[in-house]
Structure formats: C-alpha cells, structure tokens
Amino acid sequence: MATVVLVGMPGVGKTTVAKALAARTGSRSVDTDDVVIATRKKSIAQIFAEDGEASFRQSEMAALAFAVESVDIVATGGGIVTTPEAREILRHEFVVWLDAPSEVVATRVSGNDRPLLRNASAESLEILYHERRALYEEVSTIRIEASGSVEDVLAAILVDVEGAS
Numbered sequence: 001m002a003t004v005v006l007v008g009m010p011g012v013g014k015t016t017v018a019k020a021l022a023a024r025t026g027s028r029s030v031d032t033d034d035v036v037i038a039t040r041k042k043s044i045a046q047i048f049a050e051d052g053e054a055s056f057r058q059s060e061m062a063a064l065a066f067a068v069e070s071v072d073i074v075a076t077g078g079g080i081v082t083t084p085e086a087r088e089i090l091r092h093e094f095v096v097w098l099d100a101p102s103e104v105v106a107t108r109v110s111g112n113d114r115p116l117l118r119n120a121s122a123e124s125l126e127i128l129y130h131e132r133r134a135l136y137e138e139v140s141t142i143r144i145e146a147s148g149s150v151e152d153v154l155a156a157i158l159v160d161v162e163g164a165s
Contacts, residue, residue, distance in 0.1 A: 003068050004161060005090060007136055008098035009129055010078035011105040012146050013153065017098060018075035020150050021157060027072035032080065035063035044077075061086045068093055081135035090139040096157055097140035100147040102126040 004021065006014040015031050022029035033044060036059045040047055047056045060076075061083050067074040068089060080086045102125040137143075142160045146153050 002094045002161070003072055003074065004157070005064075005068065005074045005076060005093045005095045006098055007076050007081060007090070007095055007139060008078065008146065009100070009105050009125065009132070011125075012078070012098045012100050013150065014075040014078075014098055016150055017146070017153050017157070018073045020154055022073050024154060024158070025072070028070075029073035029075065030067050030071045031075040032060055032063040032067055033075075033077050035067060036060055036077075039063065057083045057086075061089070064089055079132070081132055081139055087135065087139050093141075094161065095140045095142075096160070097136045097143040098146035098153065099136070099143055100145065102129055104147045105129075 006018055008014055015033075018029040018031065021027070036047070036056070037043060039062075040059055042050070044056065047059070057079070060080055064074070064076060064080060064086050074093075076086075081090070102123075105125050142157075144153055144156045144160075
C-alpha cells in the first residue's frame with residue numbers, strides 16, 4: 001500500500017480514520033500534531049500562544065516530511081495545506097481529502113481547545129472551509145465524504161487505495 005495522507009478540516013475525523021485504517025491494513029499511522037507536540041514538548045495551544053502560528057506551521061511541515069518517510073498512514077492538522085512547503089510534499093503522496101458539512105464538523109469540534117477552533121460555530125467553520133477548499137482540492141488524490149460512520153469512510157478509502165496500487 002502506498003503512503004496515505006489524510007487532509008481536511010479540523011474535526012472531520014482524520015486521526016480516527018487513520019487509526020482505523022492502520023488497524024484494518026496492519027500498517028502504522030501517525031498524526032502530525034502528535035509529532036509536533038513530541039518534538040516541541042509543548043501543546044499546540046502553547047505553541048500558538050508563545051511562538052505564533054507561523055512557528056507552529058513550520059513545525060507541522062517538518063512533522064509531515066518526517067511522517068511520510070516513516071509510516072504508511074498520516075493524519076494531518078486541518079491547516080497543513082496553508083503551508084506551501086507542505087503542499088509540495090503532499091503533491092507526491094496519495095492524499096485523501098476527508099470532507100464533511102460544516103454543521104457536522106462544528107458538532108465534532110464542540111469544546112475543542114485548539115486555537116483556531118475555540119468557540120467555533122458552523123458559520124465560522126464554513127468561512128475557514130471556503131478559505132482552504134481550493135488548497136484541499138489542489139493536493140488531494142481523492143475526496144471522500146466523511147460525515148458517515150468510520151466504517152463507511154474506510155470502505156470508500158480502501159476501494160480507491162487498492163485501485164491505485
């Protein structure tokens with residue numbers, strides 16, 4: 001199986017799907033956010049507060065470069081596509097864009113303490129989605145509707161991944 005990288009809005013299920021896909025295929029997965037936290041030894045909220053978003057994005061890009069060389073399945077942060085260097089890395093991978101309506105995403109991120117998600121409403125997520133949509137389209141190999149169950153999302157991904165192998 002080729003390396004599969006999951007992109008999409010925060011709360012769309014990238015981490016959950018990556019873990020389930022890894023379990024199903026006997027592969028290893030990693031979340032770039034976890035790599036950033038382990039490397040920087042700070043929470044993402046701390047990095048944003050103390051060092052700023054640009055510093056976080058640089059760490060995120062480095063985490064992506066490490067992850068695609070290290071494991072078969074990579075879950076990314078929702079904003080990874082905003083970094084040109086990260087988009088260049090993604091252009092060379094099998095990228096699955098997990099997409100779901102803003103109302104679904106808003107429900108999933110309710111109470112999240114991530115800096116860009118605090119008090120996120122469906123309306124604010126819709127604005128963020130429209131800012132990033134073209135970037136997700138640019139880097140994705142396939143787009144999967146992700147508002148259903150994890151099993152449904154896995155089945156859709158596996159059809160496309162096995163077809164690309």
